[in-house]
Amino acid sequence: MHLDLIDFTVDLPVDPRQAIGIPLALIGGVFLSLGAQFQHRGVNKVEANTVAVTGGLDPHQLLLLLRRPSWVIGTLMLGLAIVFQLSSLAFAPIIVVQPLGAVALVITAVVNARVTKTPVNRASKIAIAFCVGGIGLFVTVAAFFAVDKPVTDKNLVTILIVLGAVLLAFILAFALLHTKFKAIFYIxxxxxxxxxxxxxxxxxxNRTQNGNFEWLTLCCVAGLLLAASLGAYFVQNAYSSGPPDLVIAGLTVIDPLVAVGIGIVVLGEIAQAPLWAGFAFALAGAIAICGVILLSRHHPQASVTVSE
Known part of the structure; x- marks a missing residue:
């Protein structure tokens, strides 16, 4: 029995580099939260000083954002968040580090409580516990079984095709229905x-580390820039129609779900995991999602908004 336990421990595919990737992702979550707070303030200032428009921020308002110190500071913080996030991806699988972005939601709730001088209520504390517990379980299991694999050309083509369809769908939807969109669409x-x-x-x-930087990788870079640009525009519009807590709550649920889903289905990052690990992932994800939903409904800023 003792030997079996030793063999089991030795066989676990734990990559020590993940000890670097996880803290980097957590630091990125801190900058994400603070950046969202500052950007939200900048967007609100611009909207307060300009004529209200429907269907999203217009080019004039976008230019005015560059003159708002709070928005610029927030953008710099989000830039740092991206740097730390990308750095974490160099050390750990996406399924390990991406869910850690939900830490930003917890920080956002706490910061809003301090800014509005509203104590965190009991429901929010329970929601935060769900978020932390779910994320902790998810990352713990993933750290043992998720592994990096070289991305094949077939994998990359699949990802790019799906992204192309998603970009086309969002662009068409925005072009035809943008005057009817609420914060939830942008989020x-x-x-x-x-x-x-x-x-x-x-x-x-991954491909750069494996010396495989060619035209498909360049297409990947182009897709990344397009998705990041449209996503950034959607975020600014979400700030104009909803509180930062709601924006962060949506991003920290949907972003990891999409990224982790691709990591599992397309990249096969947990292909070698046992069956029970799959159930653990599902349970952890459900707990974290439940916590995020509860926090988005009961966060301190929501209480202030209702009372006002």
């Missing part, structure tokens, strides 16, 4: 697109 769209951004970034890093 959903940004979450889906950022999920692809994280995946494409991981693909580019």
């Amino acid at each position: 959903t769209g940004a979450g889906v697109l950022y999920g692809f951004v994280a995946t494409l970034a991981k693909v580019i890093i």
Whole structure:
């Protein structure tokens, strides 16, 4: 029995580099939360000083954002968040580090509570516990069984085709129905697109590390830039029609779901995991999603909004 336990421990495919990737992802989550707070403030300032428009921010308002110190600071923080996120992807599989972005939701709720001088209520504390518990379980299991694999040309073509269809769908929807869109559309769209951004970034890093940088990888870079640009525009519109908590809540659910889904289905990052690990992933994901939904409904800023 003792020897069996030793053999089981030795056979676990744990990559020590993940000890670097996970902290980097957590730091990125901190900058994501703070950046969202500052950008939201900048968007609100611009909207307060300009004529209200429907169907999203117009080019004039987008230019005015560049003059808002709060928005610029927020953008710089989001830039740092991206740097740390990309750095984490160089050390750990996407299925390990991407869900850690949900930490930003917890920080956002706490920061809003301090800014609005509203204590975190009991429902919010329960939701935060669900988020942390679900994420902790998910990452713990993933850290043992998720492994990096070289991305094949077939994998990359599949990802690019799906991304092309997604971009086309969102562009057509925005062109035809943008005057009717609410915050939830922009949040959903940004979450889906950022999920692809994280995946494409991981693909580019993976192929570069394996000396496989050619035309398909360049197509991947182009897709990443397109998805990131449209996603960023959607985020700014989401700030103009909803609180930062709602934006972060949506992003931290949809973004990881898309990225992790691609990591599992297309990249096969947990192909060698036992059956029980799959159930553990599902349970952890359900707990985290439940926590995010509860927090988005009961976060401190929502209480302030209702009272006002």
